[in-house]
Amino acid sequence: MLRFWVVLLFVSSVFYLVPALLVGAVVLGAAICAFMTVYRKVVLKNKESVVAILLNCILDCVTLLGRFLRRVRLISDVEALRFPNYLTLLLKPHPDVKYEKIQIRDDTINIIIYYPKARKNDGVIVYSHGGGWVMFTARMFHSAVSWIAHECQMVTVSVDFSRPPENPFPKALQDVYYTVLWTQVNAVKLGIDPNKVVLMGDSCGGNLTAAATRLHLDRLGKPSHGHNLAPVAIQVLVYPLLQAFNYVEGSYKNKDVEKLQNYCSYYVSGDLSTARNAGNKTIFNGFPKYWKTVVDTNATGDLEILRKLEKSDDNYRNVYCFPLLDPDPSDLPPTYVLALSRDTIRDDAWFYYKWLKSCDVPVVYKEESNADHGFMFLYGSDPCALNHLKAIAKFIWETLCDGESN
Numbered sequence: 001m002l003r004f005w006v007v008l009l010f011v012s013s014v015f016y017l018v019p020a021l022l023v024g025a026v027v028l029g030a031a032i033c034a035f036m037t038v039y040r041k042v043v044l045k046n047k048e049s050v051v052a053i054l055l056n057c058i059l060d061c062v063t064l065l066g067r068f069l070r071r072v073r074l075i076s077d078v079e080a081l082r083f084p085n086y087l088t089l090l091l092k093p094h095p096d097v098k099y100e101k102i103q104i105r106d107d108t109i110n111i112i113i114y115y116p117k118a119r120k121n122d123g124v125i126v127y128s129h130g131g132g133w134v135m136f137t138a139r140m141f142h143s144a145v146s147w148i149a150h151e152c153q154m155v156t157v158s159v160d161f162s163r164p165p166e167n168p169f170p171k172a173l174q175d176v177y178y179t180v181l182w183t184q185v186n187a188v189k190l191g192i193d194p195n196k197v198v199l200m201g202d203s204c205g206g207n208l209t210a211a212a213t214r215l216h217l218d219r220l221g222k223p224s225h226g227h228n229l230a231p232v233a234i235q236v237l238v239y240p241l242l243q244a245f246n247y248v249e250g251s252y253k254n255k256d257v258e259k260l261q262n263y264c265s266y267y268v269s270g271d272l273s274t275a276r277n278a279g280n281k282t283i284f285n286g287f288p289k290y291w292k293t294v295v296d297t298n299a300t301g302d303l304e305i306l307r308k309l310e311k312s313d314d315n316y317r318n319v320y321c322f323p324l325l326d327p328d329p330s331d332l333p334p335t336y337v338l339a340l341s342r343d344t345i346r347d348d349a350w351f352y353y354k355w356l357k358s359c360d361v362p363v364v365y366k367e368e369s370n371a372d373h374g375f376m377f378l379y380g381s382d383p384c385a386l387n388h389l390k391a392i393a394k395f396i397w398e399t400l401c402d403g404e405s406n
Helices: 002-043 050-071 077-090 138-152 171-185 204-218 258-269 302-308 346-358 383-400
Strands: 097-104 109-116 124-128 155-160 197-202 234-238 335-340 363-368
Touching: 050 077, 097 138, 097 171, 109 138, 109 171, 124 138, 124 171, 124 204, 138 155, 138 383, 155 171, 171 197, 171 204, 197 204, 197 383, 204 234, 234 383, 335 346, 335 383, 346 363, 363 383
Parallel strands: 124 155, 124 197, 197 234, 234 335, 335 363
Antiparallel strands: 097 109, 109 155
16 A cells, blocks of 8 residues: 555646746746846847847856856767757748758758848858857857848858867867858859859858868869859858967956867867966067967978878967967958957957058957847847848958949
């Protein structure tokens, strides 16, 4: 008889207590998110839209949950970083954009191609998503990239690049680079002009965009690159992460950069063994104003370029790993840089802009003071994000079409 009551109690707990706890947790989480949204909007006078603030609050709560699960050792460090990923699936894509998923380069690179219903531009955007290299996938940026394709009225190719720590540098960069080559070679199939290739990315995707643009330029005319391919026409960097040698001054001052150091270490070495090196300027013994001597300016041959793409302990000094180290950016294409005033990595964008401008590269710099890192997720729901996307689309159109605007 006692066994019967024990079994009955267990079954009851499973069917009633556990769901009740889950419902309670959801209600509590919703209440916390609502409170945080009101607090940020009313007390802190955040000027972002209510939807943007609410989504950021939800993301913060899920991130904290991931950290808790990691602390109690239910998930790994990397799984904790990737824990908030699926929230982005709640964001709906633009209804007037069709897409298809394919694999290229012997089925080793996954890409998503977006075809907007209205196409007034025969250029193409190759997009690299953000997420500290480690976190997100192209699928998580599905909504954002569909809005990019719609507003720019261009075919857009989103690269689902390989992520560290499983695939450290240079795998992600190679995936983006080979996607650019594939896009140009398959221009007729895509219905695009191979001379009008735009590289665009946010955060670490901005890093990959700048690095792939540099690599594409350096390898033009090399046997392994492909003949008669035009250089990248435009690069667009949205709050990019471009350096890892100074996380103590400027916009980094008094900021918690541990997560940033971990991201860089995963990308550079595939583990956390070099995390303390990231942003530690004392390791580099100080750089000149624009870091001209960091890379070997004589390394212009194909073999030397390929050697820079080999995994090594010196990747923190590698121009293809951190593009702010570029010794001579004078041959770069027209560039659009968007920074966020209160972003930890704001100075990366600013110094990159100043460096390009000093070398007479056509460059536009915009800075937003009322948004947080990652706001580009919200093109479909946040007016601020959409306004910046419209400005980027105008820049792309006018640059590609010699001054015409749509």
